[in-house]
Structures are given as C-alpha cells and as structure tokens.
Amino acid sequence: MSIEEMAERTAIVADGGGQPLLEVEDLRVRFESRGRRVNAVNGLSYRLYEGRMLAIIGESGSGKSVSSRALMGLLPGSARISGSARFQGRQLLGLPDREMRRHRGADIAMVFQDPARSLNPTMRIGAQITEAVRAHGDVDKRAAYERAMELLQLVRLPAPERRFHEYPHQLSGGMRQRVMIAIALAADPKLLIADEATTALDVTTQAQIMELLLELQERLGMAIILISHDLGLAATYAHDVIVMYAGRAVEYAPASTLFAAVRMPYTEALLGAIPRLERPPHSPLPVTPGQPPDLTALPAGCPFEPRCPRAQDDCRTEAPPFTEHEPGHWWACYHPCEGSSS
Amino acid sequence: MTTVEERPTVLSARNLVQEFTVRGRGGIKGGVVHAVSDVSFDIAEGETLGVVGETGSGKSTLARSVMQAPRPKSGEVVLRGVNLTTCKRAQLTEARRHVQMVFQDPFGSLNPRWRVSDIVAEPLVGYGVGSGAERERRVRELLDLVGLNPDTFGRRRPHELSGGQCQRVAIARAIALDPALIVCDEAVSSLDVLIQAQVLNLFEQLRTELGLSYLFISHDLALVKQVSDRVAVMHLGQLCEVGPAEALYRAPLHPYTVALLASIPEPDPESARRRRPLAIRGEPPSPISPPSGCRFRTRCPRAETRCAEEVPVLRELAPGHSVACHFPEHDGTP
Ligand SMILES: Nc1ncnc2c1ncn2[C@@H]1O[C@H](COP(=O)(O)OP(=O)(O)OP(=O)(O)O)[C@@H](O)[C@H]1O
Ligand SMILES: Nc1ncnc2c1ncn2[C@@H]1O[C@H](COP(=O)(O)OP(=O)(O)OP(=O)(O)O)[C@@H](O)[C@H]1O
Ligand code: SF4
Ligand code: SF4
Ligand SMILES: [Mg+2]
Ligand SMILES: [Mg+2]
Numbered sequence: 001m002s003i004e005e006m007a008e009r010t011a012i013v014a015d016g017g018g019q020p021l022l023e024v025e026d027l028r029v030r031f032e033s034r035g036r037r038v039n040a041v042n043g044l045s046y047r048l049y050e051g052r053m054l055a056i057i058g059e060s061g062s063g064k065s066v067s068s069r070a071l072m073g074l075l076p077g078s079a080r081i082s083g084s085a086r087f088q089g090r091q092l093l094g095l096p097d098r099e100m101r102r103h104r105g106a107d108i109a110m111v112f113q114d115p116a117r118s119l120n121p122t123m124r125i126g127a128q129i130t131e132a133v134r135a136h137g138d139v140d141k142r143a144a145y146e147r148a149m150e151l152l153q154l155v156r157l158p159a160p161e162r163r164f165h166e167y168p169h170q171l172s173g174g175m176r177q178r179v180m181i182a183i184a185l186a187a188d189p190k191l192l193i194a195d196e197a198t199t200a201l202d203v204t205t206q207a208q209i210m211e212l213l214l215e216l217q218e219r220l221g222m223a224i225i226l227i228s229h230d231l232g233l234a235a236t237y238a239h240d241v242i243v244m245y246a247g248r249a250v251e252y253a254p255a256s257t258l259f260a261a262v263r264m265p266y267t268e269a270l271l272g273a274i275p276r277l278e279r280p281p282h283s284p285l286p287v288t289p290g291q292p293p294d295l296t297a298l299p300a301g302c303p304f305e306p307r308c309p310r311a312q313d314d315c316r317t318e319a320p321p322f323t324e325h326e327p328g329h330w331w332a333c334y335h336p337c338e339g340s341s342s
Numbered sequence: 343m344t345t346v347e348e349r350p351t352v353l354s355a356r357n358l359v360q361e362f363t364v365r366g367r368g369g370i371k372g373g374v375v376h377a378v379s380d381v382s383f384d385i386a387e388g389e390t391l392g393v394v395g396e397t398g399s400g401k402s403t404l405a406r407s408v409m410q411a412p413r414p415k416s417g418e419v420v421l422r423g424v425n426l427t428t429c430k431r432a433q434l435t436e437a438r439r440h441v442q443m444v445f446q447d448p449f450g451s452l453n454p455r456w457r458v459s460d461i462v463a464e465p466l467v468g469y470g471v472g473s474g475a476e477r478e479r480r481v482r483e484l485l486d487l488v489g490l491n492p493d494t495f496g497r498r499r500p501h502e503l504s505g506g507q508c509q510r511v512a513i514a515r516a517i518a519l520d521p522a523l524i525v526c527d528e529a530v531s532s533l534d535v536l537i538q539a540q541v542l543n544l545f546e547q548l549r550t551e552l553g554l555s556y557l558f559i560s561h562d563l564a565l566v567k568q569v570s571d572r573v574a575v576m577h578l579g580q581l582c583e584v585g586p587a588e589a590l591y592r593a594p595l596h597p598y599t600v601a602l603l604a605s606i607p608e609p610d611p612e613s614a615r616r617r618r619p620l621a622i623r624g625e626p627p628s629p630i631s632p633p634s635g636c637r638f639r640t641r642c643p644r645a646e647t648r649c650a651e652e653v654p655v656l657r658e659l660a661p662g663h664s665v666a667c668h669f670p671e672h673d674g675t676p
Contacts, residue, residue, distance in 0.1 A: 059534040059535070059536065060505075060534050158624070158625060172625055172626065173397065174625065175625065201397075202396035202397050202561060202626075203396075203561070203563070203602060203605040203606055204396065204601060204602065204605045204621060204622045205396075206605065206607075207605040207607075207620060207621065207622075208620060208622075208623070210607075211620055229534065229535070230607070231609040232606065232607035232608050232609040233607045234609070235607065235608070235609040235610065236607035236608070236609075237607070259609055259610060269536060270535055270536065271609060272539075273535040273536050273538065273539035274535055274564070274609065275542070275562070275564040275565045275567065275568035276564055276608065277563070277564050277567060277591060277603070277606065277608065279567070279568060280588065281567055281568065281569065281570055281571065281587045281588065282546060282568075282569070282571075283568070284543055284546065285539040285542055285543055285568070286539070287539055287540055287543060288536045288539070289540075291504050291506070291537070307536075
C-alpha cells in the first residue's frame, strides 16, 4: 500500500481528518564511522495529526530516539539520513542549519529523560526559562518574565514565584521535569516529543506528569510523540502506538485496537514478559530467547526470526513488508498471532 | 505446603536506623537526612521479601545497612545467629560470604578488564575456596547454572556481553560461595523486558533449586509482586505496610500503597486514554524535615488532625499483614 493510501486510512482512524501535522516516510538513518555501519533506523513511516498522542515503543537500541532526533536535526555528522519527514507539508530532512534552528522549538520541541542533565546547574530556574522565551521572540525583559511565570503556572510548578529564583538541585525530579516542559513550551510548539520523559520518575510522579501532558494537549491542541519502552504507559495514555524492532516499525494501530488484538509476535512477547499485577507471585514468565539483531549486520529475512516462536522457513528469505492488514492496524509479519487479547 | 512462617529465619533486622548529615549548599538548608528510621523485618529460608518505595525512600540505604556497608547508626542485623552489627571484623568477613549483593548497573559492577571466568572465580579466590582445578570446575558449573555456556562466554570480557548477560555473570559471582541470602537492589531495572523476564526466571529457579532467600528491592510494584512472598512498602525511611504479597496487592491497608497501585499504567485495552483521578497530588516531603506525626500526611487523602500529632506505629491487623496508619483502608478482614 502506498503512503497516500496509508494516509487516508490513518486519517479515518485518527478521526482528525485534514492535513497531517507530521508525515514521516521511509525514514532511514545509518551511522558510519571507522568502516562500521550501524543501521539504526530502517524505513519508518507514520503520520501524526494535530492533537493526537503517538507512542513509539520498543526495546533499547530499536531506533526510537534516533528517529526522533532526525526530525530535529540533532544527529551527529556521522549520521546518513534518507527518506522524507514533512512538517505541515514542509520537508525537514536536509534543512540548512539556520532554518533548522528556527524550526526547532517553534514547531517541534523535545523533552528528555534526564532533566538534571538538560538543565544548567549553575543557572537559576527563572533565568533558564526567560532565556528560552527570549530565544524565540523579540520581547523585552518584563514581557519575558511574565511569559516565564505564565509557563511555570501552565506546568503547575508549585510556588512558582519562589522556584523562579532557585537552582535545579533545589527541585525534586518531578519539578525539574515540569521546568523542562515549560522550557519546551516557550515557543508554543505544535508538536512535543517526550523521549522517556517520565522514565526516571516514580510511578506517582509519572502519573502527575502524564496528567499534565494530557491537560496541555487539550488546552494547547498540541500533538505529542511519547517515546517509551513501557507498553503500559503507551496503552494508558496514547491514541496510537508504533512498536519498533531493529529500526523498523513492526506494528502500528490505535492503542485500543492494538491491545485488544495484538498481531505481531514481537509485541505479544513484550506483553507477555511484563510483570503484571494480576499475575500471582512466583508464576514463571514466558521466555523469549536471544537478543535483538546486530544492527551492523541485519539478516535478510525477518529481524525477529531467530527469537520468534511462530517462525517458518519463509521468514528467513525476505523481511515481511509493513502493511495495513486490517483497517488502521498495520503489522510486518507472515504468520501473525490470532489477535486475541493476551 | 509448608508456609513461610515454619521455615527457619535467615536474617533478622531490628530497629535499623541510618542517618546522613548533609551540609547546605546554594541556599538549601543543611541537616540530617533520616534515610532509614527504625526498620525491622525477618526473612525466612527460601523466602523473598520485596521492598518497594519511591525514589529517596531509603531502599538502598536499608540494603547497605543490612550489608554493614556502612554499619547502621543503630539497630541490629542477625544473620543465621551471628549479630553482624556487633561482631568483630574477622567474623563479619566470614559472615559476609553468606549475604551477597546484585546491583542495578550490570556493566558498572564488573571489572571491564577481566574475563567472565575470572570475575566469577574472584570470590572463590578471595575466600581461598578449593584448588585451582576445583575452582575452574565450580566456575563452569556456575555459568551453566545461570544459562551461559562456559565455552562461549568464559573467555569474554564484559563489553562483549549484553546487559542481561552481564547481569547473569554478576549473579553467578554472587552465588559462587553458596550464600544464604542475596540482596538485589534494582537488579533487573535497567534491563529490557524480554531480558528482564529471563533474569527474573533465573532468580526463581535459584530460589527453588538452592533454597536461596532474597531481599528484593525495586521501585516497580508489579516486578516485586512477581518474585515476592512478602512485600514491605517503604516511605521516607519507614515501613508503612508489610504483608503477604497476595493480600497486600489485593487489599492494601495503607493509603500510600493504594496510591502506588493506582498509579501504575497497565497495558490492557480498557485502560486506553482513560483519564484516571490522580492518586497523589503534591510533592514528596523533605527527608531532612519530615512532617510531624505520619510522614505521609501531607499527601494523604485520608489524613486527619490526629495524623499530625501522633506517629502511627506498625501494627498487625491480619496474620502477617501490618500497617502503620491511624485510619487504614480496612480492618484487615477483606
Ligand atoms: N552517534 C551514533 N553512532 C553510532 N551508532 C549510534 C549513534 N547513536 C545511536 N546509535 C545506535 O543506533 C541504534 C538506535 O539507537 P536509539 O538511541 O535510537 O535507540 P532507542 O530505541 O532510543 O534506545 P533506548 O531505549 O536505549 O533509548 C542503537 O543501536 C545505537 O547504538
Ligand atoms: N551518602 C549519603 N549522604 C547523604 N545522603 C544520602 C546518602 N545516601 C543516601 N542519602 C539520602 O538518603 C535518602 C535515601 O536514599 P536511598 O538511596 O537509600 O533511597 P532509595 O530508596 O534507594 O532511592 P532510589 O529509588 O532513587 O534508588 C535520600 O534522601 C538520599 O538523598
Ligand atoms: S515474519 Fe515470521 S519470524 Fe517474523 S515475526 Fe512473523 S512469524 Fe515471526
Ligand atoms: S496515619 Fe493518617 S496521614 Fe498517615 S497514612 Fe494513615 S490516614 Fe494517612
Ligand atoms: Mg532512546
Ligand atoms: Mg536505590
């Protein structure tokens, strides 16, 4: 199926209609250094509509961060990028540095896992937000201060007037992440990418930050890409879910469809391996042997084949195409699961 | 089936206290961090006690106090009849054989220059166990036990292993001296779920085959339930609830446990985009100046005036199921 057809179908599913905000097509990223080639992203396509939350999930090294950093022009020089990524119709890949800087923050902003490392430890919170505000607009000091306070209130930082004058280490992990979100929102982005933004937080704090993201999404009409290794997080908060394996999308559907009827053996393996509250203590977990493939030497066939309980001979010859098999439900597998909830 | 209570106690911790004096910087007040405040528990042979709690609640400090590294400020730890908190250094060294620790970072805990077989042999060499040939045999046996082929993996170095393989090596090293108890501090938290499942199953296999006991620490409640017979919930240096895993998860007594359980995002179709009422609002209090009375009261939906005035003590409401709360969720008879 072509990307156009895909768009039509997804548009129906997405229920947003109209032009997609972001349109990624056959995105590939390869790192080359000292004769070594790492195929980090190997043909990723998706569409994201305004106001939607898309979760990208997968194990460590599956290409979640690299594929998003490519959209922001944040990859090192050793990265070879191909494919297409259009934001409101405008091609992002290959943008000159200056234009990329303008697009970054104003169109798409990113929040990372470790707010302690993303914030400057020697600068007061207020100064860092004001700086972000002034970087995106020609505003005077007074207006920048007001906007900064408004942002801190928007992310519901407790006692913002006091926190404004404090340093990052004086804030809890949850509060630092709120500040990072405030900085990301400084230029009113239309898309926020949250890369493992709640991974380092406690469950209770994670719930608060996710609640904040949902609220911001409703109030500002922002789209969100939620990058995570946590299927539970995706199921609970996202509209749509992409499961990545070895740099490819292997399953893609609205969250409710996906979790009601998993098709991809890899997704099923992930779901089965998660300790769940409803399992009694000491119950053995189903085991998937092996490890993800070496990205410097990907197999010709299905990359999950060596670990897959459903594998057959045909899985080894050619990688299964990523196709929409049911309305809105895409997967890349020759012998999919029956589709009952696991 | 023998219940856990009938088995002999391996480790007994009584009234453990650990505090850190911190100096102020950048405007923050200095003071004493009450990292572990009067914590007691027992672990029976072949039993796993899980410890859950949010970041900074004192889980790692508790683990280190058990290991006597450093020794707790007060309280005692008795391991198979030996009081580790008062015994002489030589006796402590001997006793330490029986308690081993597995940490979160699988790479950081292994010497990067050593081969896997040397890493696993190290405790055997350190305690002068067996001859060279016997040690070699034991290392092969251990690697087999943790599911690593000794011929393939024995000669590798840590950077040639995956995270899960590194953690298996760390486990092989930890069980080399036949310990009675393994303390796992976030031992699988950095692993991907598929590898995590392999390592969790390995822990279970070793428990049933070797009769090992575990003190299993994690911030992940579902993970802890998976492996634990009993679970202790830690909050700001104190145990607020302890009970049999099944009962504690099915019918939690402490409002904090309820909040933790309600915050877990579960991958089921019904949960999709479900707006859930937030279980806890507000920020965790400072461990330097914890709230008076109940340390959870600033975030507790059930708090009343008594909670600010009187420290709730741990009391048993159902067999083996205790709670430190003036107004628990139910009376212990669910
Ligand atoms: N600068 C780089 N040079 C070479 N390889 C790289 C570089 N950056 C990333 N990679 C590789 O690309 C692959 C994908 O990395 P990526 O960071 O996208 O994974 P991820 O899915 O975000 O994983 P995690 O969950 O651990 O964050 C990995 O194998 C990684 O080692
Ligand atoms: N060496 C130390 N000096 C000063 N304070 C310390 C020290 N070690 C721990 N603390 C403090 O003691 C408290 C308990 O810390 P601990 O590391 O035991 O928590 P934890 O439950 O293991 O948290 P996490 O889930 O983040 O690992 C925290 O407030 C911490 O800042
Ligand atoms: S294509 Fe074959 S090997 Fe790949 S996931 Fe499907 S059944 Fe398994
Ligand atoms: S003692 Fe009071 S404040 Fe503490 S948990 Fe119980 S009800 Fe809440
Ligand atoms: Mg990443
Ligand atoms: Mg810890």
